[in-house]
Amino acid sequence: MLVELNSQNFDEETKSGLKLIEFYTTWCGYCRNQRIELQDFEDSKIWIGLVDADESPEIAQKYNINGFPTFVLLKDGNPVTKIVGFHQKSQLLNELMGHLN
Numbered sequence: 001m002l003v004e005l006n007s008q009n010f011d012e013e014t015k016s017g018l019k020l021i022e023f024y025t026t027w028c029g030y031c032r033n034q035r036i037e038l039q040d041f042e043d044s045k046i047w048i049g050l051v052d053a054d055e056s057p058e059i060a061q062k063y064n065i066n067g068f069p070t071f072v073l074l075k076d077g078n079p080v081t082k083i084v085g086f087h088q089k090s091q092l093l094n095e096l097m098g099h100l101n
Helices: 010-014 031-039 056-064 089-097
Strands: 004-005 017-023 048-052 072-074 078-084
Touching: 004 010, 010 017, 010 048, 017 089, 031 048, 031 089, 056 089, 072 089, 078 089
Parallel strands: 004 048, 017 048
Antiparallel strands: 017 072, 072 078
């Protein structure tokens, strides 16, 4: 499941559970390629939030996002790890699996 996030819904959507957040920009070529990888998650039960850093710079600043794409894994609203750069679907799944209890 891919969920667009912004300053209005970010806190509510990420306050509980394990949430993978992708920070991206529309002008980033690597982000466009990353979106192709993420399309496979669209109809899955895996929750991935999408934050356009140009539209919601305050969220990107909160998590010290300096490059794109960057993923932040949150557990109950708290950052657990940061994954910088383009990653294949299998790499993202491996990262998620390492944080399941």
